[in-house]
Amino acid sequence: MQETCNTKKFNELFSKLSNSSADEQREKIEEMNELMEEMGEEEFKSVFTKEWFNEIDKMIEEKTLSWENAILLLKHVGYCQTLKCFxxxxxxxxxxxxxxxxxxxEEKMMIEEKDEKLLVDLCECYLLLNRWPSxxxxxxxxxxxxxxxxxxxENEETQKEVEMALLALSNIPTFDKLDKELYLNExxxxxxxxxxxxxxTRIAYQSAWEFLIKRFYWDKSLEEVIVNEVxxxxxxxxxxxxxxxxxxWKKKEEEMSKKEAKEVLIIGRWLHALGIFFRLFRLWKEEFAELIGSVAHVCRAARENNKEISNWCICSFRDATENGNVRVEDLLKGRAIDVVLEEIHRQTLNEGRTNECFQFFMNVSRKLKQKNKDEREEEERKSMKKKVFEKMEEEGYEDIFISFQKTNMFYFDDAVFIYL
Known part of the structure; x- marks a missing residue:
């Protein structure tokens, strides 16, 4: 990858850290932190390699970089990496x-002379930089x-501390099993x-929810708390x-201010948490169609100039169809079916996004085919199938599906499923 202006300037500043005083280091690090905020994913990963972290380790060992300044730099690397999902x-x-x-x-085991601030700093850095801790x-x-x-x-300094702490906690993976006594009341x-x-802050609040939603994977008793209590x-x-x-939303990503770009990242994080929620939760309410509707609104607003956000929306809809408790009626009321139909009409779809759209409809198909023994429920199923059928027919879904199938993008056993 060709070195950009940001990368070149960042590396120049980094190379001078070892020969600078603590105060000079701090000034350079503050400038480096601003530069990394401008980096895209490819550029970010080209800078923060295993060798770069090993160099930091060496500087700490040789005492050419103070712990305070190392933490200042590393926390911001982790903050950017986590917020941008790199x-x-x-x-x-x-x-x-x-x-x-x-x-x-070592710090955790100490009883006397424990440095609580250092312990917190170490813990936050470790989680922000390592998305797969044990x-x-x-x-x-x-x-x-x-x-x-x-x-x-509510002062600004405390808000920043809390935001960093909750963002770090949100990095604990879905597959990490934590005893709820460690965190639930808090x-x-x-x-x-x-x-x-x-x-x-908005990031802090979203991060608190993401941390809690991820805990549900191992502890299904949290569902009542998450849905009915909070x-x-x-x-x-x-x-x-x-x-x-x-x-x-009319602005392209590169035209957005820092504040707008940050809010887009927060929306993306909400959509990620919603994907987990839609896929795993069983305590489903009729009102959740409104939640699906909110995602549909974001998808339509973002589709022209923010493809990543609209991709997240489509993925969250697909996740919802994988949950046996989400009804097709909810997807219809929430306009998810309309939005996904609109997406497959678009000429700019890439293969991955097209596949997500068709997977959504395949899952809807399976739901509509599940016959009910109860007569009333069976009549409702047939009525819903008819409604979806008419909408698909009106939008010319069959022709679209066949045209994509011919390009070898995706093959489904069900073919034009809604007619079955």
């Missing part, structure tokens, strides 16, 4: 990751970071306090609608 294993397999892991365990490390780290996330002061308190006092669907609808309302 998945990478570079840190995980570096010497620096081993150093952090050893220090976290369950053991997650169990050690989560309680430490939650102490910071529970802060309720995360509920954070969410409920925000609902009453609005003390969190009301995920209501909060997700409100957040999506508020974010979408203030976005100028």
């Amino acid at each position: 998945y990478d294993f570079a840190f995980k397999y570096s010497f620096l990751s081993d150093r952090f892991q050893e220090m976290i365990i 369950s053991e490390m997650s169990s050690i780290i989560a309680p430490c970071i939650l102490k910071v996330a529970l802060k309720k002061e 995360i509920k308190e954070i969410i409920k306090y925000q609902q009453e006092h609005h003390n969190l 009301h995920f669907e209501r909060e997700a609808i409100r957040e999506l609608e508020e974010l979408a309302k203030w976005m100028n």
